[in-house]
């Protein structure tokens with residue numbers, strides 16, 4: 001194993017800072033098997049933010065041009081955390097320079113670019129260079145536990161799935177326009193938060209086969225232009241000029257998966273719900289539900305013959321559940337898990353793979369770019385369904401892709417984690 005790995009993060013915005021913090025903490029989890037992790041560079045064209053982020057998270061330097069990261073001899077591993085339309089150029093430049101790349105979701109802003117990126121990843125793999133997409137919720141202990149309840153039959157046959165990802169970052173008409181609001185139908189709330197819920201649904205319900213009933217709505221059609229830099233979902237001073245919002249504030253659809261049918265609803269204008277990812281799985285022997293607003297617990301109900309106790313019970317997550325023991329500095333039951341922790345587990349999983357630690361001794365691997373393409377094909381079928389009013393088949397994941405892994409792959413990973 002290499003003695004150390006040098007790390008960089010390109011994009012110091014909302015999610016970029018989560019990646020920077022995650023690389024700092026990744027080595028502190030589980031057994032101390034990772035090599036030294038050197039925090040080398042933050043890359044952001046907006047120098048004040050880049051400099052501040054490098055200082056704040058203890059990275060050695062800030063650079064404004066990502067090409068300096070591609071050319072740097074002291075960097076091995078790079079997260080790409082910029083607007084979706086910028087992913088392809090930067091990712092391909094990094095892979096060509098031999099850097100291991102972790103790209104944020106969705107893989108790109110167009111399927112054509114995403115497919116080209118998957119081809120670049122295949123070429124890079126020939127010389128041992130990794131290209132991965134994180135899909136951070138696949139390591140959420142509560143979601144992994146629900147998957148375990150499905151796999152071991154305790155929920156019985158899965159009957160149907162319901163998922164929503166309601167956010168409200170765009171519910172105010174004076175929130176300024178940014179890259180998030182511009183693109184074709186499906187690149188708004190669906191691409192932003194639906195890209196998470198879609199892979200989670202496949203993880204629990206099996207590969208998606210068909211979508212129908214797609215509907216998009218743009219609730220706020222014009223937004224003011226910002227006066228300064230917009231970071232993440234931020235507000236700030238705006239000018240009198242406006243620009244059109246071209247993509248979806250709201251999206252909903254039905255889907256048929258291998259194991260069951262389900263309904264998904266996403267929003268960025270759901271006032272009062274800043275980050276409300278909620279899912280519920282109904283089975284012939286019971287049901288389970290999990291929410292991002294209380295991610296340290298899972299609610300489960302089972303038909304266990306006690307009629308007077310029938311109903312949901314709350315299970316605080318702890319050492320009996322996947323990925324928990326050693327996964328936090330304090331890993332006692334009920335200490336609390338947040339979304340930032342999922343970025344730490346994602347960074348850890350990526351570094352474990354780069355460092356050559358076997359999958360059976362690691363957190364569930366980050367996904368391949370083929371999985372990222374499949375995720376976009378799923379969302380694209382929703383857009384097609386919304387445009388045509390018809391059911392649309394979703395292509396199967398590419399051969400070799402790990403999208404929607406078979407139910408039997410999880411337990412051996414859970415044995416060590």
Ligand SMILES: NC(=O)c1ccc[n+]([C@@H]2O[C@H](COP(=O)([O-])OP(=O)(O)OC[C@H]3O[C@@H](n4cnc5c(N)ncnc54)[C@H](O)[C@@H]3O)[C@@H](O)[C@H]2O)c1
Nearest residue numbers: 011012013014015016043044045046081082104105231232
């Ligand atoms: N996994 C998650 O939970 C999650 C959450 C939020 C965002 N994301 C994803 O992360 C990515 C970034 O989203 P965000 O909300 O952090 O965006 P953001 O707008 O907050 O930040 C993007 C940053 O990129 C910088 N930038 C722009 N062009 C650049 C370039 N050429 N080189 C270097 N830096 C450049 C900007 O100055 C800005 O600081 C998107 O793909 C988004 O979908 C994922």
